[in-house]
Amino acid sequence: MALPCLGICGWSGAGKTTLITAMVPILRQAGLSVSVIKHAHHGFDIDRAGKDSYRHRAAGATEVMLASSERWALLHELATAGESRDEPNLPELLARMTAVDLVLAEGFRNQQIDKIEVFRPSLNKELWALQDNRVIAVASDDRDAGVLQQTASPILDLNRPEQVAEFVQNWRGG
Numbered sequence: 001m002a003l004p005c006l007g008i009c010g011w012s013g014a015g016k017t018t019l020i021t022a023m024v025p026i027l028r029q030a031g032l033s034v035s036v037i038k039h040a041h042h043g044f045d046i047d048r049a050g051k052d053s054y055r056h057r058a059a060g061a062t063e064v065m066l067a068s069s070e071r072w073a074l075l076h077e078l079a080t081a082g083e084s085r086d087e088p089n090l091p092e093l094l095a096r097m098t099a100v101d102l103v104l105a106e107g108f109r110n111q112q113i114d115k116i117e118v119f120r121p122s123l124n125k126e127l128w129a130l131q132d133n134r135v136i137a138v139a140s141d142d143r144d145a146g147v148l149q150q151t152a153s154p155i156l157d158l159n160r161p162e163q164v165a166e167f168v169q170n171w172r173g174g
Helices: 016-029 052-058 090-094 146-150 161-171
Strands: 005-010 034-038 063-067 072-076 102-106 115-119 135-140 155-157
Touching (some): 005 016, 016 034, 016 102, 115 161, 155 161
Parallel strands (some): 115 135, 135 155
């Protein structure tokens, strides 16, 4: 069974992470288990040179798991040095996650999932909701901006994460 997944998309600097980190405790308080998956546009590494786990990966291990009494993390290498590979798609990534009531997917703008667009007119960027019919709402800090009047999507107050969280709860059926 596929995990219920809602995208949170928007331009860099719009406040996607800030909105998600404000909504997660609200959704948790409402009784939902929530996970987050974040898209990284560039190569990233949560490991550091000189650490044993880094050395295991550098030696060619496909996966290295770090574990403690507080958390665990699994590092999975998709390609070895010199190889290139397409990044995994969202369904592949979701299939690896533990079942929860809701997954918020930050930054997966091109995926065919329902999304809330985080939009700040002050950034002078285009509104994706005008071209993407999977944008089911726009969270903005300026609800009176002219460009927002062009979309049929509901406009939510970005400065009221409880309002956005309530919208999310209604989207997922309560």
